[in-house]
Amino acid sequence: xxxxxxxxxxxxxxxxxxxxxxxxxxxxxxxxxxxxxxxxxxxxxxxxxxxxxxxxxxxxxxxxxxxxxxxxxxxxxxxxxxxxxxxxxxxxxxxxxxxxxxxxxxxxxxxxxxxxxxxxxxxxxxxxxxxxxxxxxxxxxxxxxxxxxxxxxxxxxxxxxxxxxxxxxxxxxxxxxxxxxxxxxxxxxxxxxxxxxxxxxxxxxxxxxxxxxxxxxxxxxxxxxxxxxxxxxxxxxxxxxxxxxxxxxxxxxxxxxxxxxxxxxxxxxxxxxxxxxxxxxxxxxxxxxxxxxxxxxxxxxxxxxxxxxxxx
Amino acid sequence: xxxxxxxxxxxxxxxxxxxxxxxxxxxxxxxxxxxxxxxxxxxxxxxxxxxxxxxxxxxxxxxxxxxxxxxxxxxxxxxxxxxxxxxxxxxxxxxxxxxxxxxxxxxxxxxxxxxxxxxxxxxxxxxxxxxxxxxxxxxxxxxxxxxxxxxxxxxxxxxxxxxxxxxxxxxxxxxxxxxxxxxxxxxxxxxxxxxxxxxxxxxxxxxxxxxxxxxxxxxxxxxxxxxxxxxxxxxxxxxxxxxxxxxxxxxxxxxxxxxxxxxxxxxxxxxxxxxxxxxxxxxxxxxxxxxxxxxxxxxxxxxxxxxxxxxx
Numbered sequence: 001x002x003x004x005x006x007x008x009x010x011x012x013x014x015x016x017x018x019x020x021x022x023x024x025x026x027x028x029x030x031x032x033x034x035x036x037x038x039x040x041x042x043x044x045x046x047x048x049x050x051x052x053x054x055x056x057x058x059x060x061x062x063x064x065x066x067x068x069x070x071x072x073x074x075x076x077x078x079x080x081x082x083x084x085x086x087x088x089x090x091x092x093x094x095x096x097x098x099x100x101x102x103x104x105x106x107x108x109x110x111x112x113x114x115x116x117x118x119x120x121x122x123x124x125x126x127x128x129x130x131x132x133x134x135x136x137x138x139x140x141x142x143x144x145x146x147x148x149x150x151x152x153x154x155x156x157x158x159x160x161x162x163x164x165x166x167x168x169x170x171x172x173x174x175x176x177x178x179x180x181x182x183x184x185x186x187x188x189x190x191x192x193x194x195x196x197x198x199x200x201x202x203x204x205x206x207x208x209x210x211x212x213x214x215x216x217x218x219x220x221x222x223x224x225x226x227x228x229x230x231x232x233x234x235x236x237x238x239x240x241x242x243x244x245x246x247x248x249x250x251x252x253x254x255x256x257x258x259x260x261x262x263x264x265x266x267x268x269x270x271x272x273x274x275x276x277x278x279x280x281x282x283x284x285x286x287x288x289x290x291x292x293x294x295x296x297x298x299x300x301x302x303x304x305x306x307x308x309x310x311x312x
Numbered sequence: 313x314x315x316x317x318x319x320x321x322x323x324x325x326x327x328x329x330x331x332x333x334x335x336x337x338x339x340x341x342x343x344x345x346x347x348x349x350x351x352x353x354x355x356x357x358x359x360x361x362x363x364x365x366x367x368x369x370x371x372x373x374x375x376x377x378x379x380x381x382x383x384x385x386x387x388x389x390x391x392x393x394x395x396x397x398x399x400x401x402x403x404x405x406x407x408x409x410x411x412x413x414x415x416x417x418x419x420x421x422x423x424x425x426x427x428x429x430x431x432x433x434x435x436x437x438x439x440x441x442x443x444x445x446x447x448x449x450x451x452x453x454x455x456x457x458x459x460x461x462x463x464x465x466x467x468x469x470x471x472x473x474x475x476x477x478x479x480x481x482x483x484x485x486x487x488x489x490x491x492x493x494x495x496x497x498x499x500x501x502x503x504x505x506x507x508x509x510x511x512x513x514x515x516x517x518x519x520x521x522x523x524x525x526x527x528x529x530x531x532x533x534x535x536x537x538x539x540x541x542x543x544x545x546x547x548x549x550x551x552x553x554x555x556x557x558x559x560x561x562x563x564x565x566x567x568x569x570x571x572x573x574x575x576x577x578x579x580x581x582x583x584x585x586x587x588x589x590x591x592x593x594x595x596x597x598x599x600x601x602x603x604x605x606x607x608x609x610x611x612x613x614x615x616x617x618x619x620x621x622x623x624x
Contacts, residue, residue, distance in 0.1 A: 023399075023439075049424075054397040054398065054422075054424035054425075055397060055398050055399065055422065055424070056398055057370075057398045057400050057401050058369075058370075060398075060400070085366040085367060085397075086366065086367050086368055086369045086372075087335075087367065087590065087591065088369045088372070089369050109592065110366075110367065110591070110592045111424065112361075112366035112367070112423065112459065112460075113366075113459065113592055113593060114458070114459055114461070116592040116593065117592075117594060119594050120591050120592035120593055120594045121591075121592050123591035123592070123594065124591040124592045127335075127591055146426070147424065147425065147426055148424075149426070149461055150592075278399065279399065279422070279432050279433075279435035279436040279439055280421065280422045280425055280428040280429075280432035280433050280435070280436045280462075281425060281428065281432055282429060282431050282432045282435065
């Protein structure tokens with residue numbers, strides 16, 4: 001089994017994608033940020049929702065992943081997002097991730113059509129699996145109904161697990177509904193199916209329920225603390241750590257998350273280009289930005305790692 | 313102004329995309345179907361929602377458009393859908409359509425993120441217009457909130473028209489809400505802004521209100537009759553024609569529209585491969601298919617043009 005990287009556990013960051021002023025992806029800053037996150041103990045879910053992945057072309061995603069690999073970052077710590085609306089694109093992105101030795105892929109269902117059937121979603125995943133045709137493939141399903149508006153139901157997961165054991169490796173549950181996460185933990189307990197919550201607000205509950213960890217936007221600014229709770233969740237200090245995580249999460253949660261995270265990275269790194277987002281998103285306005293900085297200062301927020309390093 | 317094709321009016325078909333058994337696009341059947349629709353007096357909104365356009369890659373769309381042009385079909389009758397989630401893809405598709413001499417493009421807003429601001433959508437369209445940088449560009453905005461879940465508001469249209477007069481050419485309103493279509497007709501009456509309803513159910517109202525026509529899924533099977541009402545809407549027979557259009561629409565509207573249209577094309581052409589859809593869509597099941605055929609027979613439905621020709 002040595003050809004298979006070990007499964008990712010703990011905290012995984014949907015890595016914010018830095019852009020240049022002309023909106024092209026900024027590979028050097030991307031590498032630096034990923035290296036910092038790894039140093040804090042996080043895995044790398046590059047090309048997630050927080051990464052503005054669907055605002056990137058297939059070739060831009062290929063180039064960014066290759067830039068990380070060329071820089072020597074370990075693919076066994078990576079779980080790139082590869083789900084798109086068009087199955088051939090999903091197959092191409094997934095094939096490249098698997099061939100590169102990535103630990104797994106995080107796969108949105110096709111998300112343009114709404115109200116699609118479980119049968120249609122099953123066929124979508126089946127088609128990708130057959131198209132990639134590589135036993136090293138490990139798919140983490142990506143359930144994010146508030147954004148994708150296309151859900152991954154428990155019966156669909158059951159059917160996929162039965163049809164593709166070993167390949168269907170887990171799920172990121174970004175429903176924001178703990179009952180849904182709990183139901184997944186409960187129903188698939190006996191199987192090798194790793195449940196990640198989509199927010200560290202549910203981290204302790206998820207770990208206590210047998211889950212694998214969390215894949216969470218705020219890992220971009222708080223990976224070390226989240227990783228610490230992943231390591232220490234069975235200690236007496238765990239509940240206090242969860243409270244501290246919630247406090248930081250709360251500051252970002254009331255703002256447009258993606259832009260707010262980039263504003264924090266810009267503020268702490270002193271590199272204002274970090275604040276750039278691609279349309280249709282817009283950067284954080286000056287008023288909420290000032291408030292964000294005040295709120296973060298009030299809770300004693302320190303950004304660990306490379307973004308902060310570059311300020312020095 | 314001879315470099316600019318005349319504006320499309322009347323009925324425009326979001327052309328169903330035929331697939332082969334391996335789910336690859338079937339260019340020869342696509343050409344044949346487009347030729348039939350043109351022969352019935354319809355324009356070609358290739359790569360619309362009905363076309364499963366977002367289930368196609370950028371390269372597949374390029375290849376299909378090129379196949380039509382190579383077959384000698386007139387670009388001045390075409391309005392390809394070019395809106396995707398990633399602005400560089402939208403720019404590339406749009407640039408190709410404009411360079412090919414297409415009458416216009418039908419442009420979805422980026423649709424992955426929900427709850428985005430008008431500012432973000434304005435920047436998206438502005439970015440594409442600046443990226444394409446061609447005065448021949450004519451954009452028809454594509455408002456289809458039930459599917460895209462991202463809306464194009466009246467204030468956004470006003471702002472775009474002011475910033476890019478001549479380039480913002482019109483809209484397809486697939487809200488299904490006549491009040492919204494009426495408000496657009498009313499508010500932009502004084503400007504060169506062509507309003508197309510997204511269903512022929514609203515065709516007569518739209519034309520009487522000064523609109524340009526309709527871009528409607530069912531044009532794939534009923535283009536000639538819809539084109540006839542577009543030509544004869546000021547005659548005494550218009551209301552009776554609208555009733556007849558509604559009758560056919562009603563048969564399809566109660567079914568999954570895209571699969572039902574393909575089932576009808578398969579049935580009437582005798583070419584069963586027409587029924588194939590790409591996941592996440594699924595083809596019409598046998599029971600609804602039998603009912604569809606019975607319903608269509610009951611209202612005396614005849615498919616005009618090439619798909620029917622190939623049966624003979």
